[in-house]
Amino acid sequence: MNNYRPFVIGGVIFLVGIVLLTKLFLIQVTDDSYIRKAERNAIQRIVDHPYRGLVYDRNNRLLVYNNPIFDLMVIPKEFSVKDTIQFCTFFNISKEVLVENLQAAKSYSWVKPSPLIRQISIEDFARIQDYLIDYRGVFVMSRSVRSYPQPSAANALGYIGEISAGQLERDATKYYRQGDYVGLSGLEAYYEPELRGRKGVKYRMVNVRGVDKGPFKDGELDTLSIPGKNLQSTIDLDLQQYGEMLMAGKRGSVVALEPKSGEILSLISAPSYDPNILTGSKFGENYSKLNQDGNKPLFNRPVMAMYPPGSIFKIVQSLVGLQEGILSPNTTFSCNRSLVACHNHPSPVNLFGAIRNSCNPYYHQAFRLMINREVSSNTFRDTQIGLDKWREAVLKFGLGDRLGVDINGEKGGSIPSSQLYNRVYGDGRWKYSTIYSLSIGQGEMLVTPLQMANLAAIFANKGYYYIPHFIKAVDGDSTQIPAKFREKQYTGVDERYFDLIQDAMKEALSGTAARAIVQDIAIAGKTGTAQNPSGEDHSVFIAFAPKEDPKIAIAVYVENAGWGGRAAASTASLMIEKYLRGHITRPALEQYVLEGKFIY
Structure with a gap:
């Protein structure tokens, strides 16, 4: 047995050697996984x-x-x-x-x-x-x-x-x-x-x-x-910078559109911030400071803030009434201040006079005709049917829902329905006297400044609008912008009714916004005062110009600045002149806006 031991040991060593050589051959020649791993470690x-x-x-x-x-x-x-x-x-x-x-x-x-x-x-x-x-x-x-x-x-x-x-x-x-x-x-x-x-x-x-x-x-x-x-x-940098200068030290919004295309010329949220501070290694620190700032500079007021439209909504009421056949140019009401407060102006007034003088009692009575149609034997049900039919017409003006602008965070506002009042007051427990504040753009109605600028574009275009947007071309190709921004959106109101509206809005400047008048530029506009339960009312103004060939539509909200004919109308007027002329011819008005002393 001992004679075979060297052969056994040698055989074992030989076999082990064969196994090792075979494995080495497989690793180096037939299996490249180890090569790939080695390469990854060096790549x-x-x-x-x-x-x-x-x-x-x-x-x-x-x-x-x-x-x-x-x-x-x-x-x-x-x-x-x-x-x-x-x-x-x-x-x-x-x-x-x-x-x-x-x-x-x-x-x-x-x-x-x-x-x-x-x-x-x-x-x-x-x-x-x-x-x-x-x-x-x-x-x-x-x-x-x-x-x-x-x-x-x-x-x-x-x-x-x-x-x-x-x-x-x-x-x-x-x-x-x-x-x-x-x-x-x-x-x-x-x-x-x-x-x-x-x-x-x-x-x-x-x-x-x-x-x-x-x-x-x-x-x-x-x-x-x-x-x-x-x-x-679509932004016009010169107009944007000028508007930001006018709104410095104030809270509010300015939105200017090109009516014929829906292109946004300027979108100003005040107060704002220098965009350069949200770049680089201090992004987090600076964002935190802006986010904690009580003035809310990150809050995009033109698309996120919601306010009552105030008297500007009277234009929409007029158009809905005309289209429904409830109002005509000759429809006349007295300025009955026992119904709702109003300012001094001639009485009675027809529709033109109601727009020109912004008569609250006129729209109180006109809205009641729209709502209480007497189409059913049940008074409450009649009011409910009338309100929902009226709301359906108002929604076509781009109100009550997001317009679809190409920045995120847009709010839709609110145009109340009968379901809302049923939830609040109970089914059958409300009537016209509960909702009459809607007649003059107050109450539960809310809009954004962007929607108000879009209204001005609708009045300028005589019944249609393009969804407001910021994109003019992608890599120089205007056809690459989303198709929805090239489609007309119709309000369902006949074009013929807008002539009276435009004429009345032009005359309204003489009555309620004389500061907005610019020599040799025909501006059609409407003032508003949005009620604010927590402080001074908000100053509101919308306009378009020139009246015969509109190139700019604008909405201005200046928070806590009172009557619309002061802060908002003055700001809008200067913006219009800046865009159409390229310079300002009324330095005194510009100084008035810059100083911001609107409440007196």
Whole structure:
């Protein structure tokens, strides 16, 4: 037996050798998985973020451009720091923030890169780049943030920021990753698909110290990023800046439209903010300050604030009454102040006089005719039927629901129905005397400033409107704007009824808004005073001009400024003159608006 022992041992060793050689052959020749793993360990996948599209005003003046910044990315599995204090000193980061960001990166992935230090400026990048070689698992990724050559139109343009966890979960396209920037408000959010472009990818060879050794496979696997599309907006920068100057120190809204297209010429929310402060590394800090500001500069008043329309709604009442055959130009009522308060003017008045003098009792009586149709034997049911029929006609004026403007957050206002009053008072327990305040645009009725500007466009166009919008062209192509913005929306009121309305609105300026009169420019307008239970009433004015060939329609709300013929009418008049003439011929009125002393 002992004679065979050397042969047995030799045979075992031979067999083990054969097995090892076979395995080595399989690994090196037939199985390339280990090669791929080795390559991955030496290859860095870098996402090439595209430049966002630029935004211009209607005259091709630049509103938004890109400014390069850098993110310090970390791969947690490879990252290690011997001297934390030195690292924090080099990279200007606190130990607490370093630990927090590194933990967030680990929670996301141990092997995928995550942002460690975000939005490093060009100056700081030049300072730190020599230190990068001393730390494994970190590298710099370039991207861009938005910059604004003019601190204007912040509430319309919006801002971008890091995508949230909730947005990532809702991203059905799986385009975004943690740390990506995305449009969060305004045009930046609405046109995110057009502005964002398409990411590219680069593969780089690195050594064990993370030093870049050049492209992998000579860049054969790299894909180029595609820049976002440029947008030409409808905003007129000169008009926007002038309106912002007039509204400085005030609260309120200005919305100016081109009636024949629905293009928004200016959208002013006061107070506002400099959009440049919501860019760069201090985004979070500055956003928090703006969000806590009692003046609510982030609140986009033109599309989010809701007010009673006041006397401006009398124009809508007139048109509905004419279309329904309940009113005619000769319909006459006395100014019976026992029904509702009014100011001094001749009495009785026909429809033209009621508009010109903004007669409250006239519309109290006219609205009662519209509501109490006597179409049933039940008085309550008659009122209910009349109210719902009236509401159906009013909704066609773009009231009571969102218009569909191309920025997010738009409110729809409210045009009350019989269901609302049934809930509040009980079925059959309300009547005309309960709702008569609707006759003069008060009560439960609410509108936004954008809807009021759209009303002015309807009156200018004699019965139709285009959905207000900010987009004029995408990459120079006007046909790429959404189709809904090129479709006429009709109110259902015959064009012939608007001649009387336009004439009366022109004459109304002499009676209630003499400050709005501009020599050689025929303006048709209407004042309003929106009741405010918590302070001074709001000053309201809508108008369009020139009357015979309207090029601008406008609505102005100045909060807590009292009668509409002062603050709002003066502001609107100056805006109209600025747009049509390019300069102002009434410096005294401009100074009056700038001083803002409207209550006296």
